[in-house]
Structures are given as C-alpha cells and as structure tokens.
Amino acid sequence: MKAQESHSTLYQDIYNLVQQARVHVAQSANKTLTLLYWQIGSRINKELPKGARATYGKQIVSQLATQLQEQFGKRGFQERNIRRMMQFALLFPDSEIVSRAATQLSWSHFIELISVKDELQREFYVTLAINQHWGRDTLRNSIDSMLYERSLISGKPDKHIKKELAGMRAGETFSPDVIFKSPYFLDFTGLKGMYSEKSLEDSLLISLEQFIMELGIGFAFVERQKRMIIDGEDFYLDLLFYHRTLQRLIAIELKLGKFKAAYKGQMELYLRWLDKNEKQQGEETPLGLILCAEGGHEQIELLQLEQAGIKVAEYLTELPDKKILQQKLHNELALRKQMQQHENED
Known part of the structure; x- marks a missing residue:
C-alpha cells in the first residue's frame, strides 16, 4: 500500500514538473514569436520612408510575403500579417516595453491592440489585460464596448491616469475608478419601454453571470x-x-429615471451600516454604486459624491446605433473631463 502511495506521489510530482515546463515553453515561444x-515590422519600417509606404511599400511588402511564405510556409507571413507587424512596431516603438508585455500577452492580444489608435487608451488596455489576465476575446470585447471611454478614470487628467496605470503595473494601487464605469450595458435583460425597479433587479439576477x-x-x-x-x-x-481586488463590499442601488440628490443620503446610510456591521477585518471601507437611467451631472458635481465613496452611473437596457x-x-467623457477640471479649480 505504501509503495503504491509512494509511486502515486512520484508520478504526481513528475506530472507537475512536465506541466510547468510545458507552460514555460509555451510562454517562451510566445514571447520569442511576438518579438520576432x-x-x-521595425526593420521594414526603417527601410520604407513614410511617403513610400502607400505605393512603393505595397510592392515591397507583397514581394516579402511571397518570399517568406516560400521559405517558411504561409502561416504568419501573409501580406496582411506583415502589415500588422509594421503597425505593431509603429504603435509600440519601445522594444523593452514589448518584451515585458510579451511575457503575458500573446500576438493575438497585440493584433487587437493595434486597432486602438490613442496611446493612453492602448496603455489602459495593455495594463488591464495583464493585470486581470484577460484572454484575447475579453480584450476584444472590452475594446469593442469602449470600456476606456466608459471607465470613470477616463474623465481624470491624463497625468493622473498614467500614474494610476503605473501603480497597477507595479502592484501598488488599484483605483476604483478603473473598476467603475458609465454607462453600464444591460441590454441582456431584454427590458424595453416601461418597467419597474423590481423587474430590473429580477432580470439582472436571472442573468447574473452576464451582469x-x-x-x-x-x-x-x-x-x-x-x-x-x-x-x-x-x-x-x-x-x-x-470586489476581491479592492477588498471591499460594493453596495448597488437600482433607480429608474434621473438621479436625485436624495439618493446620496440613502446610500450613505447603507454604507455606514455596512461599514459598522458587515466589514471584516482587513477589508477597506464599502463603496456605493447608484445605477440610474439618466445621470444628473450638476447635482453629482455639487454633492461631491466622490468624498462619500459613492459612484453614480447610467445604464442602458437598449443599445442605440x-x-x-x-x-x-x-460627449459623456468630455463632460466628465469638464467636471474634473472644475473640481481641480476649486
């Protein structure tokens, strides 16, 4: 019996070693391929002046694609992929940054990131993809749903955003403004026209995984x-x-119609009760999220909800064109930037 147990332990230890080695090999291969x-892309870009990339460059890339496919096979060296390599090198000019990111992001991640033209937005998506261990599909959905524009941190000054993202990469901070957003897309509820708060709550819980x-x-x-x-x-x-990363309770209130100032007092009461009666040792102070069909930007600004640990966000049960x-x-992002500027002036 002991011999069987000993053999079983031996097998499990060796199995774990093989699995770890496979993961390491896959990660190493991915990094090598991405850097290649x-x-x-960088070498081709150096060869072609900017003005030549549309005409002469097209012929060069096409010729290179044909030659590389003849030598190394079609996979990875199609003309379209070579053009992606060129864009990749242009949008990520620092090879050291690429080298660090490539340990956790695959080439398919970078293909999605190429579509993000704004540098700060790309930094946002790279940081979250690494920090939250996003797969390619999650990254794509986040970009397609304009997560950056909806995140509350996007309304902050660029300098502040860069500082928060750097803190996340260093494992030092994780701002709630990265977590919360507005609007939330609740079209999966199937609710249209008139409905009650209870119907909204019921629909969210029925589709809890999607929520x-x-x-x-x-x-x-x-x-x-x-x-x-x-x-x-x-x-x-x-x-x-x-929220596991923030290590705090999140209280959510659902409201139909426009935000009202009275909602602040109600949420403050809930948060203080939770802080006194539910918060566990080592947890941070609870935060509140008031979901409304329509925000009241001036009221929100005057009430200084940030200081009370309360976020207000809109939700959409029907997505427009x-x-x-x-x-x-x-427009929402411009308004948040304007509100932030007023706060800084005060």
Whole structure:
C-alpha cells in the first residue's frame, strides 16, 4: 500500500514538473514569436520612408510575403500579417516595453491592440489585460464596448491616469475608478419601454453571470435585498457585491429615471451600516454604486459624491446605433473631463 502511495506521489510530482515546463515553453515561444514580429515590422519600417509606404511599400511588402511564405510556409507571413507587424512596431516603438508585455500577452492580444489608435487608451488596455489576465476575446470585447471611454478614470487628467496605470503595473494601487464605469450595458435583460425597479433587479439576477461580466472581473455576488435594521426600521439594499481586488463590499442601488440628490443620503446610510456591521477585518471601507437611467451631472458635481465613496452611473437596457452610442460616450467623457477640471479649480 505504501509503495503504491509512494509511486502515486512520484508520478504526481513528475506530472507537475512536465506541466510547468510545458507552460514555460509555451510562454517562451510566445514571447520569442511576438518579438520576432516586432523586429520584422521595425526593420521594414526603417527601410520604407513614410511617403513610400502607400505605393512603393505595397510592392515591397507583397514581394516579402511571397518570399517568406516560400521559405517558411504561409502561416504568419501573409501580406496582411506583415502589415500588422509594421503597425505593431509603429504603435509600440519601445522594444523593452514589448518584451515585458510579451511575457503575458500573446500576438493575438497585440493584433487587437493595434486597432486602438490613442496611446493612453492602448496603455489602459495593455495594463488591464495583464493585470486581470484577460484572454484575447475579453480584450476584444472590452475594446469593442469602449470600456476606456466608459471607465470613470477616463474623465481624470491624463497625468493622473498614467500614474494610476503605473501603480497597477507595479502592484501598488488599484483605483476604483478603473473598476467603475458609465454607462453600464444591460441590454441582456431584454427590458424595453416601461418597467419597474423590481423587474430590473429580477432580470439582472436571472442573468447574473452576464451582469457580473458587465460589472467587471473581481465582482462576487453576496446578497439581494440586504436587510438592515436601523432604529427599529427595516431598510433594504438592492444588491450587495464584494470586489476581491479592492477588498471591499460594493453596495448597488437600482433607480429608474434621473438621479436625485436624495439618493446620496440613502446610500450613505447603507454604507455606514455596512461599514459598522458587515466589514471584516482587513477589508477597506464599502463603496456605493447608484445605477440610474439618466445621470444628473450638476447635482453629482455639487454633492461631491466622490468624498462619500459613492459612484453614480447610467445604464442602458437598449443599445442605440453604434455611431450614436459612440457620440454619446464621447460627449459623456468630455463632460466628465469638464467636471474634473472644475473640481481641480476649486
């Protein structure tokens, strides 16, 4: 019996060694391939002046693709992929940054990142993809759904955003403004036209997995209609979550219509009760998220909700045409930037 147990332990130890080696080989191969593609793109870019890339460059790239495929096979050396390598080297000019990122991001990740033309937005997506261990599909969905424009941190000054992202990469900080966003896309609920807060809550819980995906990585559901007894009265919080990275409870209230100033007092009461009665040792102070069909930007600014640990965000149960949505998000971002500027002036 002991011999069998000993052999089983031996096998398991060797199995683990093989698996670890396979992972290491795969990571090493991925990094090598990604750096190769960067070097190819960089070399071609040096050869071709900017003005020549549209005409003469097209012929050169086509000829290179044919020659490389004849020598090394079609995989990876199609003309389209070589052009991606060139874009890759242009958008990520620092080989050291590419080398560090390539240990955790695959070439398929970088293909998605090439579509992001703004440098700060690319830095945002690279940082989150590494920090949150995103797969390619999650990264693509985040870019397609304009996560950066919706994230609350996008309304901060560029210098502040860079500092927060650097802190995340160093493992020092993780800003709640990276986690929270506005608007939240709740089209998976199927709700249209008129509906009640209860219908919205029920729909979110029926599609809890999708709701958590929209909230973002790190959210864990705790309870619905959290009961709080205060001065002999019953109060009920719509939804209670816990965020593992932030290490704090997240209280969520669902509201139909436009944000009202009275919502602040209600959420503050809930947060203080949670802080006193539910917060565990080692956890941070709970945060509140008020989801409204429409924000009230001036009221939100005057109420200074940030200081109270309260976030206000809009939600959409029906998504408009993509161009209309993009314009809405750009307008929202400009408004958040303006509000932030007013706060800094004060």
